[in-house]
Amino acid sequence: MTPECEQVLDLVGEPLPAPLAAHAAACGDCRALREGFGALEAPPSSAPPALESARRLALAELAASPRPTPWWHELALLLAVDAAVVAAGLLALGRKGLVLNAAPAPVVLTLALLLLLVVGGGALLALAPLRRPRPWGALGLGVAGLAVAQVLCGSGLSHRPLLSGTLRCLGLEVGMSVAPLAVAMVLLRRAAFTPGRALAAGLSAAGAGLLVLHLHCPTGTVAHVLWGHVAPWLALAGLAVLVRSRMGSRSYAP
Amino acid sequence: MARFCQGEAAAFDALFLRYSRPVHGYLTRVTGSAAVADDLAQLTFLSLVRARGRFQAGSRVKPWLYAIATNAARDHQRRGRRPEELTSEGELPSTIPADLPAPRDAGLERTVQRALAQLPEGQRLPILMHRFEGMGFAEIAEVLGLTESAVKVRAHRGYARLRELLAGLRDEVAP
Numbered sequence: 001m002t003p004e005c006e007q008v009l010d011l012v013g014e015p016l017p018a019p020l021a022a023h024a025a026a027c028g029d030c031r032a033l034r035e036g037f038g039a040l041e042a043p044p045s046s047a048p049p050a051l052e053s054a055r056r057l058a059l060a061e062l063a064a065s066p067r068p069t070p071w072w073h074e075l076a077l078l079l080a081v082d083a084a085v086v087a088a089g090l091l092a093l094g095r096k097g098l099v100l101n102a103a104p105a106p107v108v109l110t111l112a113l114l115l116l117l118v119v120g121g122g123a124l125l126a127l128a129p130l131r132r133p134r135p136w137g138a139l140g141l142g143v144a145g146l147a148v149a150q151v152l153c154g155s156g157l158s159h160r161p162l163l164s165g166t167l168r169c170l171g172l173e174v175g176m177s178v179a180p181l182a183v184a185m186v187l188l189r190r191a192a193f194t195p196g197r198a199l200a201a202g203l204s205a206a207g208a209g210l211l212v213l214h215l216h217c218p219t220g221t222v223a224h225v226l227w228g229h230v231a232p233w234l235a236l237a238g239l240a241v242l243v244r245s246r247m248g249s250r251s252y253a254p
Numbered sequence: 255m256a257r258f259c260q261g262e263a264a265a266f267d268a269l270f271l272r273y274s275r276p277v278h279g280y281l282t283r284v285t286g287s288a289a290v291a292d293d294l295a296q297l298t299f300l301s302l303v304r305a306r307g308r309f310q311a312g313s314r315v316k317p318w319l320y321a322i323a324t325n326a327a328r329d330h331q332r333r334g335r336r337p338e339e340l341t342s343e344g345e346l347p348s349t350i351p352a353d354l355p356a357p358r359d360a361g362l363e364r365t366v367q368r369a370l371a372q373l374p375e376g377q378r379l380p381i382l383m384h385r386f387e388g389m390g391f392a393e394i395a396e397v398l399g400l401t402e403s404a405v406k407v408r409a410h411r412g413y414a415r416l417r418e419l420l421a422g423l424r425d426e427v428a429p
Contacts, residue, residue: 066261253305
């Protein structure tokens with residue numbers, strides 16, 4: 001490809017200055033490119049009947065719901081469900097005390113705040129109508145770091161046999177995640193499917209249950225936290241992506 | 255757009271009048287089928303109505319509408335419906351819908367469609383929007399949720415690849 005060919009490439013669809021026009025006329029490849037694009041530009045068609053049908057349907061939809069729902073209502077709803085799950089979970093499980101995690105208090109508090117950030121930030125990333133490139137890489141790194149910190153910063157204490165304790169926490173986390181995940185899936189149908197959005201919604205929704213376990217569970221061994229707390233959280237987020245990918249969308253808005 | 259967001263039918267009609275044909279044409283080029291484009295155009299404008307609460311005041315309508323149309327086409331292809339629209343060789347169909355006027359050169363059009371169909375979506379969509387919808391790279395970046403420089407790189411690579419493909423296909427069909 002000559003430098004002239006590069007310039008012709010940059011000006012596809014636009015008038016060429018005289019020297020380039022001469023090159024394009026002489027160069028077979030450049031001519032093929034420009035003629036090819038010219039051939040696709042058929043004159044505009046008359047309106048297909050389907051467009052009139054689309055117009056009628058859209059107008060009927062508009063008449064049925066003249067007031068739009070702002071997107072942040074959906075965000076507020078998901079966060080309210082997450083908050084309700086955390087409050088109900090801590091109250092239901094916390095008869096012997098709301099916070100039983102025996103790790104140093106600053107560690108417990110820092111990890112709890114980071115989890116809250118994931119719950120809130122994940123919901124925002126999942127539901128906000130941003131069109132700019134989203135910080136998916138930062139989210140992935142943050143979640144990976146938080147998962148490792150959760151596993152490694154436990155108290156190391158064990159109060160139950162590994163299997164029964166892990167299964168109990170796993171069941172509790174899944175149970176507490178059902179409602180937030182269901183609400184998140186319904187809300188996600190109001191925008192186009194993207195794996196990143198679904199993953200963020202899943203991490204946020206399942207994060208509520210993880211937060212309750214983080215504060216309440218007195219067992220802090222690596223194996224227990226890994227298989228009873230963190231692995232179910234990540235698995236539920238993955239499940240959210242799978243389920244959302246198989247659901248239809250009510251709207252394809254970004 | 256603000257009046258449409260408040261539910262005014264006349265404002266929707268104005269938007270529809272302005273954008274329905276270009277969007278339909280875009281969807282036809284993306285999917286290679288006028289019939290599929292009919293369905294997707296309907297979904298696009300239904301989405302426009304249903305999701306107008308997600309429109310950010312002050313942003314441009316055209317990139318938002320094309321983003322909806324692109325998402326609808328992607329969803330259609332993701333759900334495995336695209337193979338029905340392709341030829342046995344996995345290419346975009348070369349037939350022209352009956353309601354369209356005859357092209358200037360059907361053979362050449364077929365050649366370009368074959369070449370376009372061979373491009374990855376990431377290169378094909380910026381080219382379709384840049385070349386046929388008259389959109390700037392900043393607008394395309396808005397539609398695709400990418401940075402402007404990323405769109406420029408993809409479009410340039412796509413044009414370069416298309417040039418090679420067109421040269422190759424032309425040699426194939428030349429007597």
